[in-house]
Amino acid sequence: MLEYLHLVNVGPAPEMEMELAPRLNLITGDNGLGKSFLLDLMWWALTRRWPHDLNPRLTSGYPARPTDPRSRATIGFRLTSKSRQGVAYESHYVARDEAWTGKAGRPWNPGLIVYAHSDGGFSVWDPARNYWKQKGRVDVQERLPGYVFSANDVWDGLAMPVDGKPTLVCSGLLRDWAIWIRENGENAQHMASVLAGLVPAPEYIAPGPLMRLSVNDARDIPSIRTAYSKGVPIVHASAGIRRAAGLAYMLMWSWTEHVLAARQLGEDCTTQVVMLFDELESHLHPRWQRSILRSVFNAARVLLPQATIQIVAATHSPLVLASAEPEFDETMDKIFHFDLMNGLVGLREVPWAKQGDVVNWLVSDIFGLQQGRSIEAERAIEAAEAYMRNDHGALPIGLQTRDDIHRELVRVLAGHDLFWPRWVVSGERQEEKS
Ligand SMILES: Nc1ncnc2c1ncn2[C@@H]1O[C@H](COP(=O)(O)OP(=O)(O)O)[C@@H](O)[C@H]1O
Ligand SMILES: [Mg+2]
Numbered sequence: 001m002l003e004y005l006h007l008v009n010v011g012p013a014p015e016m017e018m019e020l021a022p023r024l025n026l027i028t029g030d031n032g033l034g035k036s037f038l039l040d041l042m043w044w045a046l047t048r049r050w051p052h053d054l055n056p057r058l059t060s061g062y063p064a065r066p067t068d069p070r071s072r073a074t075i076g077f078r079l080t081s082k083s084r085q086g087v088a089y090e091s092h093y094v095a096r097d098e099a100w101t102g103k104a105g106r107p108w109n110p111g112l113i114v115y116a117h118s119d120g121g122f123s124v125w126d127p128a129r130n131y132w133k134q135k136g137r138v139d140v141q142e143r144l145p146g147y148v149f150s151a152n153d154v155w156d157g158l159a160m161p162v163d164g165k166p167t168l169v170c171s172g173l174l175r176d177w178a179i180w181i182r183e184n185g186e187n188a189q190h191m192a193s194v195l196a197g198l199v200p201a202p203e204y205i206a207p208g209p210l211m212r213l214s215v216n217d218a219r220d221i222p223s224i225r226t227a228y229s230k231g232v233p234i235v236h237a238s239a240g241i242r243r244a245a246g247l248a249y250m251l252m253w254s255w256t257e258h259v260l261a262a263r264q265l266g267e268d269c270t271t272q273v274v275m276l277f278d279e280l281e282s283h284l285h286p287r288w289q290r291s292i293l294r295s296v297f298n299a300a301r302v303l304l305p306q307a308t309i310q311i312v313a314a315t316h317s318p319l320v321l322a323s324a325e326p327e328f329d330e331t332m333d334k335i336f337h338f339d340l341m342n343g344l345v346g347l348r349e350v351p352w353a354k355q356g357d358v359v360n361w362l363v364s365d366i367f368g369l370q371q372g373r374s375i376e377a378e379r380a381i382e383a384a385e386a387y388m389r390n391d392h393g394a395l396p397i398g399l400q401t402r403d404d405i406h407r408e409l410v411r412v413l414a415g416h417d418l419f420w421p422r423w424v425v426s427g428e429r430q431e432e433k434s
Pocket of ligand 1: 010011012029030031032033034035036037038062063064065066
């Protein structure tokens with residue numbers, strides 16, 4: 001579990017400090033303020049590798065560069081290792097080597113780490129397969145440093161050099177899922193239940209038969225049953241379903257392979273799992289956004305009943321936040337917000353406050369909108385408000401008279417908009433007076 005992160009002279013903010021919560025950490029903030037970057041840093045702190053170094057096909061996850069190369073840049077962090085002890089380290093940038101310093105000897109074991117990138121790629125670090133160690137005074141062979149999948153690799157398989165030879169280290173969703181379906185065992189059941197949990201009906205109902213895409217394509221492709229079809233090949237499914245299938249598969253693959261590897265090594269399975277999600281809601285319809293957080297927790301409970309799970313999720317979705325309200329527990333969960341003040345980016349923990357519906361979230365400090373309406377409607381309402389309080393200096397060009405404002409309100413507002421009664425009443429009062 002990651003407990004603490006402290007960045008100086010690296011990333012969009014001059015300094016950034018974060019005490020993480022043990023269960024759920026939500027990260028919000030405008031585009032470009034550093035949410036994805038922070039997740040990359042977390043992955044690095046936990047695994048000591050940059051995702052892009054392990055797989056250049058990934059479109060993100062580059063090594064962090066100091067903002068001012070002449071000043072000292074540091075990344076400090078504290079995490080709980082397998083033995084449940086807190087370990088802390090401060091790494092600094094060595095400009096001449098273009099690298100960050102690391103602790104000598106074997107790395108800490110932070111448990112299983114799964115990082116879902118926003119573009120459909122995933123990074124996985126498995127304490128049984130990526131953690132190399134010494135037994136007595138013997139160096140056990142060096143292991144792969146981690147698994148980083150581009151979006152395509154998730155589906156078609158991941159090859160990595162092992163002893164200089166390209167080696168298939170993961171067969172990919174299409175092959176593995178087809179095998180699980182043929183085996184008709186626990187893996188197929190788990191995949192079906194995790195996917196059913198992630199995708200609300202009626203978009204997805206159950207796994208369908210294996211299908212061929214073309215006579216020239218020998219692959220047996222898993223399919224899904226939907227409300228309108230007995231079998232849609234998974235590669236033809238919507239981006240939302242594919243995103244959910246990729247996530248379900250990556251959770252399944254990480255865990256089943258971890259269990260196998262641990263067994264082979266005669267070790268216990270890990271009891272710590274950290275999941276990092278960038279843009280948790282990407283590709284998802286509002287109805288799915290509303291359930292994704294709970295579904296992820298449920299999936300984790302199905303697959304990893306014994307593990308403690310820490311989640312860090314960056315989100316732009318007011319629905320994800322609204323959906324967190326019933327489960328959010330301030331003793332275990334936190335929300336962080338990036339903002340820009342006087343040209344400086346800052347990250348701060350914000351007190352959790354239920355907002356109720358999505359519009360309240362949109363107009364809260366977290367999203368900072370004035371209204372949930374169109375920009376034109378917002379402008380017309382602001383003009384109407386200024387008109388009603390006789391603040392004629394605040395009326396924008398083109399909306400100077402009551403008639404102009406009224407015409408614009410008619411053009412841009414819905415007939416049942418909640419603003420109408422106030423405007424109509426104020427007009428009637430004005431008529432009474434004159
Ligand atoms: N490898 C890197 N090294 C240093 N700074 C980076 C790196 N990658 C991204 N950044 C910083 O992060 C910013 C992009 O932030 P990002 O995390 O993509 O924003 P968000 O996810 O909140 O939209 C860039 O403008 C840059 O300042
Ligand atoms: Mg981002």
